[in-house]
Amino acid sequence: QKEVEQNSGPLSVPEGAIASLNCTYSDRGSQSFFWYRQYSGKSPELIMSIYSNGDKEDGRFTAQLNKASQYVSLLIRDSQPSDSATYLCAVNKSGGYNKLIFGAGTRLAVHP
């Protein structure tokens, strides 16, 4: 079992729709959760962090965390073609390892 799992996609959604990206993790001690966006040929950029169960909203983005189910998700409202990218879920590794474990990413394609 991978430490952080994401569906590789591609997830194809029409412009204006809601894109839902999911991530599960195996480390029950993890406390910090992140979503990064990576455009082709570029480095990852931070979209959101979330530390507590529930929802966290920032503009068109909403991160959802359920520690009991070991599940993190990212919702993108009013999806735009410019949102087309690979979305990486990252989780801190507990036990003092001082690093993030990244999922392989979900490729999102928003079509006009």
Place this chain on the structure above:
Amino acid sequence: GAVVSQHPSRVICKSGTSVKIECRSLDFQATTMFWYRQFPKQSLMLMATSNEGSKATYEQGVEKDKFLINHASLTLSTLTVTSAHPEDSSFYICSAKVRGGTDTQYFGPGTRLTVL
């Protein structure tokens, strides 16, 4: 805020030469920096964790004598790929954590290395 730079952005070198990549935190101090490698259409792979003033911690399977890491100050870490070979051609990306901050990592723009 939390800007990380890398230099160079692209480098082409001959097989057998060494290449140094710099990673700088521009507006914050970073006690910890990370070096990743990413091959085309593959996921990020953590190579090593760099701590200011101490030896780097390498991930399993990463040769410490081939990938030399130095974190001499709170704003600068360097990765030297020694005796580079074509199979070392990849996208090298650094990230940094804010000193005294959370686990959030801020990424540099990456360095694309091509070894001929």
